[in-house]
Amino acid sequence: MSNFQTARIFSDNMVLQFNKPLSVFGTGVDGTVVTVSITGEEAAQTSAIVKNGRWLAMLPPQPAQDCVELTVTDGADAVKFSNVAVGAVWLAGGQSNMELELRNCSTGRESLENDDTPNVRFYYTMKKSIADDTFFESEKCMGWNDFSNKESAKCWSAVGYYFAKELSEKLNITVGIIGCNWGGTSASAWMKREYADGETAIYFDEYDRATEGKTEQQLKQDYLDYQAYHAEWERKSAEYYTNTPNPTWDGCLEYCGENKYPGPASPLNPVSPGVLHRSMVERIAPYTMTGVIWYQGESDDHRPDMYYKLLNQMIRCWRDDWNDELFFVIGQLPMHRWEADPDFKNWCRIREAQAKTTREVSGTALAVLTDCGEFSEIHPKDKKTPGHRFCLAALNGCYQVQFVDAEDGTEEGGYSTFNPEAYEVCWNADSVDVFVSTGLCLEVKDDAEQISGFELMDTNGEWHSATAVLSDKELWNAGEGTEILHVTGVEYPCGVRYLWTNYTEDIPLRDGENDVPMPPFIFEKPGYQG
Known part of the structure; x- marks a missing residue:
């Protein structure tokens, strides 16, 4: 018996990543030569030798196409995968809001009944926290499915589905989603111990x-x-x-009685640090893909000031796992507060950590979800809007698509893919001016003259409600795509922040073309000693 096999993520109906060298991998007997071949527009063949029970073969980059075959053999046994597409592969990662199934979201039933989505396929990484006796047997049941398999599709990540559906339409290629998520998990569950330092x-x-x-x-x-x-x-x-x-x-x-969730520290507990990296991430890496859409942070809200570093360490861990600078689209947490809770202002600090990551780490983009929350509900049921926002961020940041035409193919009715973003502050004696980049213009809710949601910090470090208005751009000689917000209310302001709260229904500023909210932000005056 040869013990030869490919990793379980390789199956009929799979999607392989286009325009990147393709990793094909599995297990076998040391010294055995494994040969991998692919049909299609640029048919190719390669081989690898099994070492320490594992093999990894690299095929040359392939153009986007459908209906190819992948064959893998060790000379004694062979496996052929059919109905293989070459397109864009993304991993849908995070916790319960990424995990929430299509059938359980507000538009899911309608989509399952009416959508015609032939160019989206899905693979769900097996959700088991430890490789026990049943692990590998259960994993044999996993495989890629397309949307015509409604029994499978109803269990797909709703955010992942809507992201992939729109992306496939905009790029005109097949999109494959790898579901790899688990509710209630910290980012620490998804990374190796050695990446968590300090x-x-x-x-x-x-x-x-x-x-x-x-x-x-x-x-x-x-x-x-x-x-x-x-x-x-x-x-x-x-x-x-x-x-x-x-x-x-x-x-x-x-x-x-006592609610003991999330349970004791244990190698069986999926929320324990490192557990899901071992049982899920390591089962699919280094399957070649474009990147990751990441919707997580809720379960790290007890350490919000640590999240920037934790998220960056997890990104570095995954990029090393794949030996590839994977693109990460980070979902910024929506507004949320339990009815019984005060405003702890911890989610706004998580949001800032997510935004800071996309400002400072290359190969990342921010999907703004602040308007996608529900009061006293941690699992908002609208997942179509988050899927759209993830798609906008991917188009702009990863694919360099800055403008999307209307459905009829014309520019009229189209929209930019930019997020509005505050990027610079001019500090004055009794005011601040905040410079915002946007696709075309900022839209103020209800065309209000005074804009809500702003606060200024005084010299003692105390925050006060402030008044904001849109400035005349001509006074600043600002061009299209730049807006200036004039904020007053405190003498000698030393800080300015916007929507710095766990929950509000008042989202006063959006991009005038694509309706994306301006993300919350905080700036402190350079040199301020609080």
């Missing part, structure tokens, strides 16, 4: 302290006991909320 090492240090002195079997049993407890707790919780008028969280706890 302050972010606390994620792994806490795990070490919580598991110290316990055997692996004990840790696994602890998690299995928790799962049984939590399943019963969920049953009682559903019972309480169904049968209780005006239910409250405190009332739920009184009825159900």
Whole structure:
């Protein structure tokens, strides 16, 4: 028996990345020569030798095309994959808002019934937290599917689907989505320990302290006991909320007992640091792809000031895993606050970390989602808008498409792909002027003369509500694509910020062409000593 096989992500109906060298990989017997060939417009063949039980062969870049075949053989056994497309491959990563299934979003039923989407295909990375006895057997059931398989499609990431549908239409190629996400997870769950250094090492240090002195079997049993407890707790919780008028969280706890979510530190617990990198990321890397659409951050809101570094470390980890500078589109968290909570102002700090990442890390772009939230609901059901915003950011940042024509192919009715972005501040004695880049112009909600959402910081570090208006661009000799916001209300201002809150329904500024909200921002005056 040769023990020869390809990684499970290779299957019939798969999408291979266009215009990049293609990684084809798997396992086999050391010393065996594995030959890989592809048909199509630029048919090619290559080979690799199995070393340490693994092999990796590289095919030359292929143009976008459909209906090719990929054949892999070790001389004794061969596998042929049919109905293979070459197009754009993206990974849909993150936690529950990326995980939310098409059938459960507000437009999902209509899309499943009416959409004709032949050029979108999906592969879901198997969701198991540890490679136990059932892991590899279960993985054999995984494979690529297209939208005609509605039993599969209804379980796809809704954001991933709408992103891919629009992208395939705009680029006129097949788009493949690799679903690799898990609800409730920190970015630390998706990275290797060695990438968390400095302050972010606390994620792994806490795990070490919580598991110290316990055997692996004990840790696994602890998690299995928790799962049984939590399943019963969920049953009682559903019972309480169904049968209780005006239910409250405190009332739920009184009825159900302690909520022990997310459970104990354990190699079985998907929220434990590093766990999903081992059980999911390492099962699909280095499958060649364009990049990642990343919707996550909610579960790191207890350490918002650490998130910039954590996110950057995870990006570096993945780029090293793939040996490729993958493009990352970062979804900026929407507005959210639980009804019972005060405004902790931690989500606005996560949003700033996400925006800062896209300003400072090459090969990244920001999908602005601030208007996609719902009050006291952490899982907004509109996923079509986030999918569109991810697509705009990918078109602009990755594909350098700066303007999208209207559906009839004309410019009239089309729109730019730019996000409006505050990029510079002029500090005055009793005001600030904020310079904003935008596709064409900023649109003010209800055409209001005074713009809400702004605050200025005084010399003592205290923040105060401020008044903002659009300045006359001619006074600044500013051209098309630049707007200036004049903000007043504090003498000798030392800081300015916009929409610095966990939740508001008031989104006063948007791009005048594509309706993308201006992202929240914060600036402090250079040299300010708070």
